[in-house]
Amino acid sequence: MMKKYLIGIDVGGTAIKIGQFDLAGVMINKWDLPTNKTDCGQHILPEISHFLNENINLEEVKGIGFGVPGPVTAGVIKNGVNLGWDTIDVVGEFSKLLTNKDIIVKVSNDANVAAAGETFCGAAQGYQNVCLFTIGTGVGGGIIIMGKLVDGHDGMGGEVGHMLVDQKRRFLCNCGKSGCLETVASATGIINLAKLYRIEDPTSKLNRYDRLSAKMVFDFAKKGDRIALRVVDEATNYLAYACSLVTLVVNPDIFVIGGGVSYAGQFLIDKIESQYYQYVTPFISHAKFALAQLGNEAGMYGAAYQVR
């Protein structure tokens, strides 16, 4: 039967987002399922398979792509702790559940898959070499080279959040090291810096709140609060530096900035872009910087992109 659809599945710790797309990447339908993490997450793949069989004519499906939270190599996720998983051969296990054996199944890390989503139908549409920074509680990343997701040898491709950029190593990272980009440029990192610097100026509005958020820091910076501006300048300087390092490895066509912190908008992009050129060689002509466009649907789009 004629293959007309791609399925993109973003498997998160709370919800599983399933998108049905035509072959050009236009979303036809989408569903949310709760993530059943009981029994070490062993029901997750069967429940997805059951759902697809009930809701979609799989004979018309060209491929099913997954994005999963954890490092992926050759279809296998290691340490999928957010799903209750240890090491799971997602491609192998899921293929076994399918009666239609001609369906392509692929899986990649969720941050990489989000980069693929922006490349498929978002801010990086039409580009072949893309780097996405997802700036939320942490800093994730995804790299697309020549139109393909870069998983890397240990599934650590695009793990830009763990680049050592704060040489003073002031803050401990969840990974166990200190000084990672994530400790000074994620929402958490921005709060780290704000708490450090607000003491220096009692007039800063950042002192009025016990619980700071990255959004507050950006909002006060936009209104000219000196300490908030200093925090934003420093965090975005680290991001600009990280972008320069990515450029000198793979020289992408475009950097896409997503995640919750990216709701700070063009102000954030301008801060990163204006500080980027001090770090790259003068031979770099011009790098593009853009805000992500797909929000939390990027994972579904990118999961489908893998099997396009």
Next chain:
Amino acid sequence: MMKKYLIGIDVGGTAIKIGQFDLAGVMINKWDLPTNKTDCGQHILPEISHFLNENINLEEVKGIGFGVPGPVTAGVIKNGVNLGWDTIDVVGEFSKLLTNKDIIVKVSNDANVAAAGETFCGAAQGYQNVCLFTIGTGVGGGIIIMGKLVDGHDGMGGEVGHMLVDQKRRFLCNCGKSGCLETVASATGIINLAKLYRIEDPTSKLNRYDRLSAKMVFDFAKKGDRIALRVVDEATNYLAYACSLVTLVVNPDIFVIGGGVSYAGQFLIDKIESQYYQYVTPFISHAKFALAQLGNEAGMYGAAYQVR
């Protein structure tokens, strides 16, 4: 006619190395031509074409690959100053010179091509994701992802020598910035550090020589000279840091270290490898480090690898 051969051509500022290979990458023949840089290097490609026509039956040639000194994108080199070239469409120009229109022509940057050479028939044979550091007068680099050379948007893929790693920015780089990896880890960089530190200890053997070389520094370090060891430890620490940054972008299977400084041998590799793990996340299982094997023939092998 049956296609039996690949041609790999490393176009350097002094000599043009031409290698003839079978399809598996075994070298059948090689030649050296002088590089004719007169008239803005306009004779270089015609002279190569003439030489090939005289010496090889081009009907049996599947492809001709070039490595050239300068940034390459989509077959075009920009600022090929070492050859007297400005911007040249190498693929377009050379294809016009060929009477056999079924020959594939490709071109990439010489450092990227060297990485491809080591992947084809050298230290990284059998790997799909490779990073080469060429440590000589400067620090060059090349990245192979999923078996393909990464040129990047401005041809700056693999330009790892210009990553800012010396936050104190003590030494000026040829690129116009300060603090590049090249300023503290190339042969020049090692001499920079040696001159800086030898003053602190008049008993260091490094004080006995007006003209230092990187080889001297490594030789004295191996014999236990305290200052020489400090220089080697610092230079290799910067290299280890740069390797960690590459890992967190593309997570290669193997790092290959080549160039003149790599004649320091396993001592150099051990120094880099032992300092690498402090910079990567604990999730990285194990990275391979190896000495380059092809010396100055890597360019020919890699040029041919492009058209395999």
